[in-house]
Amino acid sequence: MNTAVATPSQTRSLKGVRLWAWTTLALFVVVVLQGAVVRATSSGAGCGNHWPLCNGEVVPHFQRLATVIEFMHRSLTGISSTMFFVLAGWTFYATPKKHPARKAAMWSLGFLILEALLGAILVKGHYVENNTSNMRVFVQSIHFTNTMILLAWTTAVAVLLGNVKAAAFNKPLRQASLLTIVAVLITGAAGSVAALADTIFPSHSLHAAIAADFAADSPLLIRMRWIHPAASLLIIAATLLLAKRLKQNNAGHAANLLFANLALQMVIGVADVLMLAPTWIQVLHLLGADLFWISLIGISVPLFLAKPSTT
Incomplete structure (x- = not known):
């Protein structure tokens, strides 16, 4: 582990980015739970087969409960994703070179991008609602595993930004x-x-x-x-x-x-x-x-x- 000493400004910033990391992690857990609600209520097609827009619109007409549920999930996902990118940039600013939190932050961004792509595949491939195909089972299993790995790397960032x-x-x-x-x-x-x-x-x-x-x-x-x-x-x-x-x-x-x-x-x-x-x-x-x-x-x-x- 790198023993380089952080500057006073970096030390102050480190406290802020540590809080931001745990907040990002907490919000992402909420996003994951939202995803479970989308699946459990068969709302995955609430925005049609459009992605990332909802029914081809930034703010859709909420004619179905499924659209409300799916749109809320996508909206909070967008906020969460933005927080991930801020976390990565802030981590690089607040830590010295070769700090392990930097590598963890980059891994989290990589799996975040993969998470978005897998979500798009579920929607564009119509692997939602009552689709029981083997491909849906495969993609959903991969999607869930990627979610867990993303949670792991985000946890690692938060832990590594502490005094571990x-x-x-x-x-x-x-x-x-x-x-x-x-x-x-x-x-x-x-x-x-x-x-x-x-x-x-x-x-x-x-x-x-x-x-x-x-x-x-x-x-x-x-x-x-x-x-x-x-x-x-x-x-x-x-x-x-x-x-x-x-x-x-x-x-x-x-x-x-x-x-x-x-x-x-x-x-x-x-x-x-x-x-x-x-x-x-x-x-x-x-x-x-x-x-x-x-x-x-x-x-x-x-x-x-x-x-x-x-x-």
């Missing part, structure tokens, strides 16, 4: 962290498919939902729904291992934070299934996932700053 220092190099701890990160990405992508299945093929009872999961004549989306709860077992196992490693390295507070977030997610996840996935609990479940992910990345950043000893 590289942890002592610990290969087992870093491996446990990486395993948990991969498990979350896999489970999240599977969760986006399960949520899509719940939206397009709602069940009238828990018994009917479980029966549909294993019925040979059920749509592929329904038969893929079991992957998400099964994959969540990976997160539980990986988190337990990571928490154990953290406690072995006197990081009990970090381990407890992960446990608390994981327990909350498990409770919400079970409620989501039992209540047949109403929109509000899907959004709450996604919020819990985002908080767990941000906590995990925040804990992991110092681990990946560490360099193995050359002596």
Whole structure:
């Protein structure tokens, strides 16, 4: 990690950009939750197949609720995107050369651009509303994974703009962290498919939902729904291992934070299934996932700053 000393003006600016980074992250979480509302209410075609304009207009006529929901999502996305670009520029101004936050900011911009392109593909390809094609499943899974990676890099920027220092190099701890990160990405992508299945093929009872999961004549989306709860077992196992490693390295507070977030997610996840996935609990479940992910990345950043000893 670079040890160059910042000037007084940079130090003052660093406080501001750190707050801006966390604000940008918070607003982007809201955008992600808005996206879940768009999907859960089948409002993805609320602006037609126009992108980035809505029905070909800057401010459309709001004749449908779907148009209101989609337009609000796009509007807040535009504000959030602007904040990302300001964050990158401010980060370069406030930090010395080779500061790790600069690289993280550039990665976040790269994934932001990819996020916009994937959103455009969903709209222009008509992979919205009741489209059940394999391509929609693929694009949506990629889109959700990209969203998670963008959240990760933005979290990294915010953390690196603080007084974080590289942890002592610990290969087992870093491996446990990486395993948990991969498990979350896999489970999240599977969760986006399960949520899509719940939206397009709602069940009238828990018994009917479980029966549909294993019925040979059920749509592929329904038969893929079991992957998400099964994959969540990976997160539980990986988190337990990571928490154990953290406690072995006197990081009990970090381990407890992960446990608390994981327990909350498990409770919400079970409620989501039992209540047949109403929109509000899907959004709450996604919020819990985002908080767990941000906590995990925040804990992991110092681990990946560490360099193995050359002596």
